[in-house]
Amino acid sequence: MAPLSFSCALSPALALACAPLLTGIIAKTKAFFAGRKGPPLLQAYSDILKLLRKGAVYSTTTSWVFRAGPVVSLGALLACCLLMPFGSLGAVLSFSGDILLFVYLLAVARFFTVIAALDTGSPFEGMGASREVFFSALVEPVFLVCLLALSGPAQAFSFQNVVGKGAQFSLVPAVLAGFALVVIMLAENARLPVDDPATHLELTMIHEVMVLDHSGPDFAFITYGASLKLWLFGLIVVRAFLPIHAASVWIDSLCTGAGMVVIGIVVGTIESVTARLRLLRVPQLLTGAAALALLALLAQQGALP
């Protein structure tokens, strides 16, 4: 298997083009629940474009690390997009173990976001950074175990076998891992009930407070990167619950696309009907997800009835 295939460029192209749309769907859903009209569906695109057209302000405390933060993070997320297939449309780069590269590229993005936050010297950003590294340290093992449960036994540990063409569906592990993955998706993407993207109080934030000092194109990169990350996690969740093996690539892709819309609606619904957990309770939620992931792995091994 040649690891690189540029004929699959459609998958990352879809991610790059459609990721901000997902945030729009979530916002619309939340507006629906709140009985408001809400921002237009394409608001996220306008926000990013507006930020890209602006200048920037840098804190006098900061060094080149602060400027490198958004750049390296977005670079890592773009590389992640190249590893992720969109349904039957393959990934640009695919090999046994690409999932590990994906997980560690996300860690690179996190590392640089966190040190950029610490570069400002702001206690708020230090606080957010501290929470971010804590929760993601707990998320990382759960995420890997979920993906192990979803990839078929004795196969290459690749997204091709979890999300893409090679995915094999067995009900119990998929559902168990699917629910754990929903928790992971919410936690990793700064969503309720772990983090509230719409809160106004810095003390309660995680992700938003880390990027308080970024402005202009840097902040556009961060916003865009966040939507890419949500898109990538959404794709994994969709394929856990929706193991379509349509003969036609078109139908398959349409199903995946529809699944992504559903993901947006589900996240919006969760955000509308739940409150943010106390920060001390978040590890318990993640431990619950870990238990589900472990059960999923055991079920995949045939250890459970």
Added chain:
Amino acid sequence: MDTTAAIFAVAVLVPVAASLAAIPLKPWPRLQTAFGAGGAITGAVAGLYCAVQALLSPAPATWNAPWSMPLGSLSMSMDALSALFLIPLFVLFGLGALYAVEYLRPIPQGRNAAIPWFYYNTLGVSMALVVVAANGLLFLVSWEIMSLSSFACVLHDHEKEGSREAAWIYLIATHIGAAFLLIFFLVAGAGVGSLDFSSIARHTFSPALSGLLFAIGLVGFGSKAGFVPFHVWLPKAHPAAPSHVSALMSGIMIKMGIYGILRSMTLLGHVQAWWGFSLIAIGSVSGVLGVLLALGQHDLKRLLAYHSVENVGIIALGLGAGVLGVSYGIPQLAFLGFCGALLHVVNHAFFKGLLFLGAGSVIHATGTADIDALGGLIRKMPLTAAGFLVGSVAICGLPPLNGFVSEFLVYAAAIKGIGAHNGPVFAMCALSVASLALIGGLAVACFTKAFGTVFLGEPRTAAAAHGEAGPYMVIPLFVLAAFCGIIGLAFWKLVPVFAQPVCILTSLPKADVVSELSTFAPSLSGIAIGCVLFLACTGAVYLLRNRLLNKRTVGASPTWDCGYTVPGPRIQYTASSFAQPIVLFFRHVLGPVQTKHMPASTFPKGWSFHSHVPDLLLDNVYTPMFRLAGGTLSKLRWLQGGRTQAYVLYITITLIALLLWNFVWPR
């Protein structure tokens, strides 16, 4: 063959001889430094040449002394496995010497500048001898020289109480380990009648005996490697030693324990599955506990020392997978596990050496290792900061640097094991994957903390003031950083080098190992391509950003501070507050201690808060144990009255007793 032996003799003799020759030159400390460093660097270059040759040649280079030793011959052998340990050894030894030229300045009044060089050079050379020794006695003697010279290095600042305590703990720990090794070689040699490795390797041990020997070796070598629960000396000894010595001790010396385990496995022959299980269990405990304890530290070098515990944990996970692969006959598991472990040995030497040298530069410039007293050093020391950042990214196992490749191999081994349809292997490998992922996440937490607090933000105290380190201290950082980058991006080209050592460990035919290697090649080239794509994407985003900001207003203002416009540096998050949520979550394992005086009454006078994470094992197990031993054994003090006549009498009595024993039970 003979030229190799001669060059290796240069590598071994020149560093020691040069530093010895420098001792009488006390009035000329610069000359002494030149002798010490020159000897070390000459030795390193010569040794590196031999090691690279041995790694590439299929047959081991052996050298037998024309005279004999008790229980065997004075023989040395350098096979690919030895060479793999020698390469990082000599690289770090040479770079550490270069670094020390500046680091050891200014020489304190009245000190002989050649003495630290003598100990350092002896340490480096003795480790090289440990790795090439092909005889149990020679191995033990080299091991002892290594332990004693590193003990002397730890005592560098012997006027400090803390240094003396650390050195004392280290001396005891290393000798308890050595005692087990003595038993190991005595028991192994007893059945064979010789301590030559070649004879021991030819001997077939019964499974029970080889299991016993493995367990003894695991304790003896594990205490040097720093496996939990034998790790307590590391966080004491590494911070006390000068930084170039810490780099060598942490980067290489603890790997001598790993080398010992590997070599003893080749000597014992048939590996058993439970060895793999125990290695994986020890590895996950050491890995997770090491990084958790590191998170709780305020002292930069203590933090790094605990990370060494974490990293030998990762190495043990790889070794465990390799052993399982051999004992259950899963060649891919064996290949990936051993290859990952060996690569991590090399990688850890480079990035941990880099981090310790970087930490040394920080201490040299600021006079403190207390993370919470530092901050903002990136402006005064941009080059050291860049080096330390590379080391931090590498040690967290992040692409595109070398740490990722070795962790990837260990992961890949564990994932192979999960798919192997074997209950116990599945369980251990799942544990391995989960612990590796947890270790990875926590390592990111720990190194963002360390780098962020030391180098970023505003200086927290006046300590963070002086300028950049000089070229002698900066160049080694950059060389090591370059190694981290090269291994990270080019490992798929370097991997055939690991075929020969893996053959030695698995006793698989070389053709099998090479074919395993080729089935795994797409993954290795895949991560290289992935890393290049990542760098390309980052570069593209960087260019885009610069283009966008070109000709636009780029302002500067204070950090956004919620309306409070004069924030003092003290309001910054400290390392302790950064790690607090994690320490709190794992409080049952870590047992953090908090001393607080909260503000009370209407007009509170003083308040304070202090927290630290103790080493529970040291405080609750070892200290009481040694106190008890000390109390009990002090009842035998009367034997040790200080009179030479009495000691002579003891010796005489012992000799007579031995003679009698020989007569009563003649051989």
